[in-house]
Amino acid sequence: MKFRAVMVDTGPMREFTNIVSTISKLSKECVLRLSTEKLYFIVSEDNSGPSPPMLWCEIPQDTFFSEYQIVGVDDEYRDIYLGLVSANLSKSLATLKTAKCLKMKLTKKQCPCLTLEIETPSSTSQQTRQVTHDIPVIVIPRKLWSEFHEPRIPQPDMSIELPALKQLRTTIDRMKGMCPEVVIRASAEGRLTLQIKTDMAKVSTRFKDLRVMAFEGPIDHSDSETETQTIEDISKTCYCRVDTKKFSMFLSADQISHNATVCSIVNKKLVILCLQTEENVKLQCFITGIVY
C-alpha cells in the first residue's frame, strides 16, 4: 500500500484547507478514501460524535495535485481507506495558506501515519523551512469498505438553487436559537421557505425567484395535515422538517468558494444539500427528515 501526492499551487492549497476545515467543523472523525481518480472525505452517521449530518465530499485529484501516486493492496482493491480525526488534519493544514509546497504521504512510523510535509517560506529571509506533521490514521480493512459507499438515495422530488450561503446562515443561526427544528419548503415557482414554530411565535423566511433545477411532477400531500397554505398550489410544493443545527452546520461550508449550491428535497424524508466548486469538488450533505 503506497500513497504519495504533491500540491504546489496556492489556489488549490487554500481550497483544500478550507474543505478540510469545513469537514472538521462538521464532524470529529472522518474517513479519507483515496482512489486513482478522486479523494473522498466521508462522514457517516454511526461512527461519529453527536449525530452530525452524513457527508460525502469528492475531490478530483488532477486539479489539486501536481503529482499523485497510489498503490492499493492488490489489483482488485486499488483504493485506500483511512480513518482519522478531522481536527488533526485541519490543524496541521492551518499553515498551508502561505506554504510553497505540500507533500502527503502514507507512512508507517510506529503506527500508520499520514505524513504532511509542508515547505513554508521564511518571513525574514529567502530561506524555506520544512514542517513535518505525522498524523496518526487507522487503515480501514477491506471488509468494512462497504460501510463507506456512496449513500443510495431516492429520487428527489425537487431540486432548487439555494440563496447566498452567508445570508442563509445568518437566518438559520437566528432560528437555531429559537427552535431545534426547521421546516424547509420549496415550491416549483422558485420559492424557498424556512419556517420555525415555537409556543410564542411562528417565524418564516421566504426566498423568491430561485432557480428550480428539477421538479418531478405533482406531489402527493394526501396524508399531510391540512393547515398548509391554500393560496399556493400545494401539489407544486414539497417540504421536509430537519434538525436546525445540522442544517446550520452545512452552511459553515460557505468558506469554500463555490459555484452553486443546490438543495434537493425528498418530500418529508430527506434533504440533500450539494455544493459544487469550480475545481469540481462536490460536497454533499444528507440530512434526514424528522417525521412525527
Added chain:
Amino acid sequence: MKCLIPGPNVKVLGRTIHALARFGDELYLESSPEAILLRTLNASESAYAMVKFNKVFFSYFNYNYFSAKDQEGLKCKISMKSALHAFKSPTHMDKQVENLEIRLDAESCKLIFIIKCKHGIVKTHFVSILDCKAMQAVYTKDLVHNRITSSQKILSEALGNFQSSDDQVNIEVNTESLILRNYVDSSMDLSKVIRTQISIKSAEFDTYVIGRETVITFTIKEFRALLAFAEALNLPLQLHFEVTGKPVVFIVHNNTTFEAHFVLATTKSDTPTQTSASQNSTITDRKRKEMGFNSNSVRKKPNLDVDVSKCLDEDSHLFDYIEMPIDIINAQNNDCSNKDISQSIIQENVDCDNIPPSPTSKMKIKTIFKRCFESTFDPRSIRGSVLAENSDSE
C-alpha cells in the same frame, strides 16, 4: 525606593509583568543602586525569569529615597496576581498612562504603584508585601557551547505549527539546522498524538554557533510566554544552551535599558541513577524515541550516543571531591613502611567509593519497575523470592 517610569516604558513593564505571570505566581522585586530587578520562579522550580531594568529606563530613580542609611537596596516578594492588577491591559497602556511611580518603603508593608493617566486620573495600587527575601538562581550563560540569536518571529512562527495540547518541545541542533519537535512521552498513545517536526536552516538565524551538537527538551508553555514577550517588544532572542540536563537561557535585551533572562530546565533522560546498567538503558531509550520521531535519522545515532554518555559523565561531577590518581595510591599501599599515611589514603579512597547517590527522590518512583521494560530483560534472571504476588487475573 522611589522611581518614575515614563508612559512608553510603562508598556514595557506591563509586558514584562504579563510574561513573568506566565512563569510563576510570585514576583520578587529587588532594588539596587543601578537597577531594579524583577524575578520569578515557577511552582515546580523548572523555570526562572529575571528582568533587570537599568537606571536609564526610569525618568527618576532613587533606590534609597526613604532612608539614606540603607545602602543595600530593598527586596520584597509580592503575589503575581496583585501585580497583574496594576497592569491590566499592556497593549493600551502607553496611550492612557502618562507615568507610573513605584514606591517601596522599608518601614511600610505595602508596595505602591501610582499610575497617572490622561485627563488627571490617578490610580493607586497598594500591594501587600508577602516577604522581604530575595531569590536568585545560579546558571551560566556566557560559558556555553551553543549560542543562537534569532529574530523573535522565526521561533514563534515555528511554534504556531504545534498543537495547543503539546506541552514539551524538543530542539535538536547541528551545524546545518535546528529541528524542533513536539516531545512525545513514551506513556502517550501514539495513535492519538500528531508528531510535528520543523526544520529551520541555520542561515535563517542572525547568529548560529553550535559548539556541540545536542538535543534538549523543555516546556512549551514558558517558551511561548517568552516568545510573546520578545515579539511584543520587537526584540531579537538569544538562546544559550549546553547539553541536555543543563538549563537553557533565553536572553532578550535592549542594550542599555533592560535585560531579561529566562531560564528553563531541560529534561534529562528518564533515569538519573548512576549505575552503568541504567546508563545503557537510557541510551537505548533515547535511541528508541529518536527512531520514533524520524525513521530516517539512523545516521544521527552515533552522535547521539556520544552526546548522552558525555552528558552523563559530566553529571557525575555533581559533588565536589578530588580523585586521587590510582597509581599513587597503589604505590603507597605497597609501601608498608609508611603505614600511617597509607592508612589515611586508603581511608580517603574508601570515602571516594562510597559516594552517596545524588538526590533522585522525585524520579525514583518511575524507575521501580524499569527493568521489566528493558528490551534485554529476562524474567528467568530473577529467581527465588517473590516480592509481590501477581494480582488477580481479573
